Amino acid sequence: MFLSAVPQPSGEPRSRMSRQSQQQHRTPIRHIDNTVEVKSKFEAEYRRFGLKRNGFGGFQEFYHLLQNIHHIHGVEVLLEYADIHGDLLPINNDENFHKAVSSANPVLRIIITKKEGDSVVYTTNSLQRRRKGLGLTGLRPAGSGSIHSKNKSGLMIGPPQDFRQISSIIDVDILPESYRRVRLHKYGSKKPLGFYIRDGVSVRVTPQGVEKVPGVFISRLVRGGLAESTGLLAVNDEILEVNGIDLTGKSLDQVTDMMVANSHNLIVTVKPANQRNNVAPRGSKNSMGHSGSVGSGGSIGSALSHDSPSPASQSNPITASSSIAEGDSYEEDDDGDVILENDCLSPNKYYPVTNSNSSTLNRDSPHKGQHSVIPQSVSMPNSLGTSLSHSATMMSHHNGGSTHSVSSSQESMKEDGNVITL
């Protein structure tokens, strides 16, 4: 394992989310066009308030507003928000604050955590040991004040907090040194994968001598694409495997189709054209993987991340386990088909205006299709991020007054489109 320290999803945040979503059902939503509904949470307390979509200033202003609202003056806090893909993302400057406000549909959910608490959780192994000792029974690290009083100035180890992982080199410990296995995380980002492949001739050393065999190579990287931005792939790298499947004997078109089919979680094994920057396997791979997973164990942000290859490669380091691990994690990702139930489909012209009262009224006359509003449900099977996205979708869809017109249905579908790509 390298770079991709991967968290174990803890049960705690999820249950918290579902509690929220239940609350959501009970609370009628009032929504006026250009205000953003903000729901912020600090420890066990919730606050709700409105925010002018365009009339609000920058991050600092917002930060102070939150401190005011939660009465936590002087406490250093981290702000995070739930984005439409179900990820927790940080708010720490004007830019990502505006991003957060603009992506709220219609609720912007803010989670406030104490800064000291976090650093404690991420740094020390003492917590992990302690948790193990306690038998891992639902003890919330961030909430247990006894711990963060101890190590106040720990070093940050683990995935960086303010960034979203887009790529990683994996399976360094089991691959030959001259190969590199790269995982590209597409998430829901608009950023294209951005590379081209071509046919070529590969030279292999066999017992019979040097042999020339057809191979597939990277022919071009698109400027600004995911592949280029990782810096892990380069033109003329030979592609050997796609998601653990050997490409020997496959045509360029077949390889293209395979890569497209796996594009949501693409793992390519390449033989880099430039062999000077290879990563040597670490001596103690076990401790590597261990510390990786432990380090981020309590992180809320990465608890929602989808991949978990480290346990597999840890448990099965001798075989070419990567493919299994990849397969597993891919399965999880892949079940992200979105199923919309009936009234999600009823086209909505306006953004939620009615409250649940009117919807119950309308329920009595379901035959007038355009007004029938039943609380919709969106199911996303097996996804780790289900609960969060669930509630997010819930909010975006919990709506009433709707008019039959396809153009507006297109609009609402476009909004849904973001949800769909989960």
Add this chain to the structure above:
Amino acid sequence: VGEFFSTCGFVQPSKECKSRLRGGSHLAGAANNVAPFQRDGAEGCPSCNFLVCVCARAPPSVTRVTSVLTHSSGELLLLGTEGGHVFIVEVPGFRDCRSTIHSDLQKPPYDYIGRRNLEHVEALQENPINSNQVAIGYGRGLMVIWDLNHRCAIRHIPATQQLESMWWTENGSCILSSHSDGSYCCWTLRTGDKKEEEEKSNIPYGHFPCKAINKIVQLPTAGGPPFLLFSGGMPRASYGDRHCITVIYSKTQVAFDFTSRIIDFFVIRDGPHHTEPSALVVLVEEELVVIDLQTEGWPVIQTPYLVPLHSSAITCSHHVSAIPLKLWERIIAAGVVQNTQYSKKLWPITGGQNLAPDPPQRDLLLTGHEDGTVRFWDASGVCLYPLYKLSTAAVFNADADLNDNMSQSAEGEWPPFRKVGCFDPYSDDPRLGIQKIHLCKYSGYLTVAGTAGQILMLELNDEAAEQTVEAKVVDLLQGQEGFRWKGHTQLDVREEPVLFPPGFQPFTVVQCQPPAVVTALNLHSEWKLVAFGTSHGFGVYDYLQKNTVLVKCTLNPSDQLAMEGPLSRVKSIKKSLRQSFRRIRRSRVSLRKHHISNTNKVIQEANARLEAELAEMELAPVQRKIEARSSDDSFTGLVRILCFADTFLSDSSHNTPSLWAGTNGGTVFAYILYIPPVEHRADEALTAQPAKEIQLMHRAPVVGIVVLDGHGAPLPEPLETAHDLARSPDLLGSHHVLVISEEQFKVFTLPKLSSKMKLKLTAVDGSRVRRVGVAWFGSSRTEDYGESGLVFLTNQGDVHVLSLPHIKMQIRYPCIRREDVSGIASCVFTKQGQGFYLMSPSEFERFSLSTRYLVEPRCLVEAPLPPVFSNQHQPKLEGASSALRYMLSPYFPFFLQEIQKSLEGDQT
């Protein structure tokens, strides 16, 4: 006389025949020998086969065989070569070249001395009354009569024009020669030492330069003038592109005008001594045409096999298994009425026995064509036999008169053309092209959909009827703005009543707006609904109330390509061309400006960068972009599949009629249909309510949707249970829906739509699903056991079978070459585990995955055993192995006999 290949059946043999002849035709004379081969059928097959071997291996050299003569003794084969030599070999051994006639042995007559080279051997003919004499025709024109016994030339006939073919008349007194300048000559052979006399040189379509006469035949009749037949010879300038065979008998002369190149022809003769010419058999490139020469007017005899499938290009096909007898008879009756122009004469070619058992059921293959016709083929047996032809053009105001082609033989026209053959590749209006067909075999309702968004509902009627076809325009865009359709216009439906002949008669036309090609079609005859889809959306039409039930737009508003129709692509090419020209011009301008000022430096840099990029792109090899599918891709809204199902969509206790639609963008829409009870069906409104929507994460096109009942079996066809032909579906257990995308198979539970299981295809082996069907595989051992399976064809040309409902891979079989894209696209699966695909534009290949339903071309040609075979020759080992090949091929039972015999000989 006239033993042709046996019942041959199916369409594949036509290729064999053609390729054999075509292969031989560059041996020039080989094709000419079809007739003699058939006449003495005994050694016809093997020597014919030998020829194929020869020409397959022969490099262009002086020894290349250019003409062949099978001697009537059955013992000799004469091979004329490029170098002008004639080799005489013994059959069937092909061993011993007893003698060779060298061209330099010929001592041309004095006046011929100026030409040194006689060129290749163009033609070989045997004297019909004296088998010791053969005529050798050289390319330069010289003909030599050679005596085989004395091995010397008897006569020289010094023709001066390039020789094309030669014919020795029946009584042996004349030789006809045809030449490259469109002339033919008749040379009378006088007895004694007198010189041959050129009786007459005749250019039949004279005055202006003519094309060559490729083959000439003259046949006597019992009590009258002889028949003269020749191919070619048309005036070069005006009719040089016609493919004609001229028949002259007494004062009658007709130039049969074929639509494709003539490969060969021969005349079948009957009567007590097999002397009367009765039928002309013409093999043209695309079909086999037989003309009755004994009936007044020389009508065409309908071929019982080898009917050209592609008389107009095939655009789609649809297979219906197990047709009820009643419907079958009605279709046949409708077809009989159409075939009045054919000769009443029986098919003149006999020989061979069809050993295939009677087909267990009646199967129909429907082919849709570019010219708006639908042809119904009897696909139950080996041979595809045409039953009925439906033309949809009559519904619309088409510009061209359909009978234009046939009525062109005006009085006094010269040459006296007559159009024959049904191969007609020219379509009057491409919008008429048929894209989708669906036939309900129980109710006799048929729906066909075409290129210009037209959907026709047709009903089988045994009487002719004059009726107005009701047109209904359905706007699939549903008010979506910012759009201009740039494709073809919609077809113009005739408003006045049209007389429709007995058969399938249209009663309603639905026209999609915009008139994009219909990409999905389904018919539910029990609910009387037809569902249709294009690249813009889909709709459901109630053909009882003549009303639209549902219209849904699936178009992504930013999808310009789908919006504007097929022409926008052309436009974009034009645009990019224009842009590149502009770029070049701009760079020139900037170059000029460079001297004047530096103000445009920025533009120049940009130009340079653009050009560098362009150059880079041009230099780059074939490359493929790796990108995830997104909702912004083109044609994501194109509807790929529509399916009706009576299943549990809203809750698990009430089954309701439903419609399922799958798009190119990996979306599945499910609608609950409310259909009034039968007594109110005609007056109460039907409604459709959106119920579910699945967006597959990988966004691959959805190519199939199958609803499985509580037992995991696919739901029966509409009306199937009503006719007691299928077990009613299990409505107690929970239903499932299987969604098949190009990349994977996924089973969802109903009504929850939670994912139950899936099978990935593309992610694992890189192939994608192209065609899919549900088939029932009956056990070959017991009558009552069978399983349902999902059959699919990938873009790699492999056929796979998956078990249902557990979607486990059962078998994979490479079926079609992966390069054969049109073959893969044309594949249809039958309900019994068979399939058809176009192996060429004119040939369907049939394959079977079922052990119970097999259709094999089993037939036998009984050949009289010539005495030469009793003289045992030692078969070589390699001979035996090659004979094994012939055993597999049903057309050479003769070889079987030979091999069996030689094996028996070895044992004793």
